[in-house]
Amino acid sequence: MPDGHSETEVRMPFPVLIADIGGTNARFAIVVDSNAEPKRFPSIKTADFATLDAAIQQVVLDKTSIMPRSAVLAVAGPIDGDEIDLTNCDWIVRPKRLISDLGFSDVLVMNDYEAQALAVVALDAEYLKPIGGGTRVTSANRVVIGPGTGLGVAGIVHGANTWIPVAGEGGHVDLGPRTERDYAIFPHLETIGGRVSGEQILCGRGMVNLYQAIAKADGRPALLSKPEDITSASFDGSDTVAVEAVQLFIEYLARVAGDMALVFMARGGIYLTGGITQKILPVLDEQRFRAAFDNKEPHRNLLEQTPVYVIMHDQAPLEGLSAFARMPGRFGVDVAGRWWQED
Known part of the structure; x- marks a missing residue:
């Protein structure tokens, strides 16, 4: 040992x-x-x-x-x-x-x-694309979230003049319905142990899960079975189920990101990484993302002040x-x- x-x-x-x-x-x-x-x-x-x-x-x-x-x-x-x-x-x-x-x-x-958490302290501003407003507090806690093969989450906490990375399984927190559309879709999502976790939607296989649930909710055929095909079809509008799946994926990612901002009091920012983030960035609606991220009453003001960045560094x-x-x-x-x- x-x-x-x-x-x-x-x-x-x-x-x-x-x-x-x-x-x-x-x-x-x-x-x-x-x-x-x-x-x-x-x-x-x-x-x-x-x-x-x-x-x-x-x-x-x-x-x-x-x-x-x-x-x-x-x-x-x-x-x-x-x-x-x-x-x-x-x-x-x-x-x-x-x-x-x-x-x-x-x-x-x-x-x-x-x-990844160490990186959000080390990266220069040129590699960080802001999503909406907010102002970073230099020595405040930060969180990195990455939808990819799974949903990775880690915090980095500032204390005693030191940056302390905190790894965990934050990608497995509950993700529940909020809107009428959510309530129509969520009964059709594949669950684990009777619940929907963040990772059941916010990763590659999760995007497929979400796509299939939307199709079932509307009685439409689920023509696609790979996340890369779903994102491609959402870009060119060739599959309306895929278009909605990617937009809801982004909205749900914003909700989980907002939750993590509250957990860590992340005034130093939320940092989005992972292979899927880069792929969906061309269709990421900043206003829709921030609306979902900020909607954390009674702490909306705190979330509005919290910056969100997409990490643009490939390594x-x-x-x-x-x-x-x-x-x-x-x-x-x-x-x-x-x-x-x-x-």
Whole structure:
């Protein structure tokens, strides 16, 4: 098992390999020192490599003379023990083997949405597209929300001059009907355990779930079965069920985002990420989004003051990991049970 350390002791020896490892894609970079921009390597498909170790060797170590001494990995999966299974990917992260076989002295593993949370502190304004009004309070709490394969949610809380990422399962909060149209559609949504969670609508398969429920509510045929087909049909108007599905998807995302803003008192902003956010951005109606986001009586005024941004950086988690690698003391990352060192 990894050693027990307090976060104040974290010092990852340079150069540091950083990696964002998702279910489908993996991205790598090396941070040479505390002042350097990360040296990036080509993104890869996880399915193209048998193991993480092989990917690091072939994509990074074989392509550079810079030999990283430590590694900070963000993974899509629960971190429990010395063998870490990834969600939607066959790779298993074995930090002890990375140390023994690839020469690392330290390996730190964190959740992928913790890295997203670190990124919302690290990203420059040019990579943030505002949705409506609101004013960011610099040192206030922030939340990142990402509809993709699932619905990822994480907060980053400011306290004691430190940014503390808070990962959780916020994507599984209840999502209920509010309007007459909602009440017509929701009885036809597929449920889990008799309830509709945010992730039952606000992810790829959730969009299909919503599309099918709209079709059933109206007695119309559900002609599409893939989220990418639904978004495409909504853009060109070729399927009116798809048009409504995408617009309701955006509205429901705004409602959940507003809920998270209240939970975290996120005066530092709500940050939207995830593959689906980028795809639906061309048809995102800012006024409709903000109307749903702000409608949180008796706290409408608080929500109206809270800014919402779409993250426009295609490798935001690497930016977060890079910021952590350069200045770990800036962040209160809990490393207990997640930091391995050579014997």
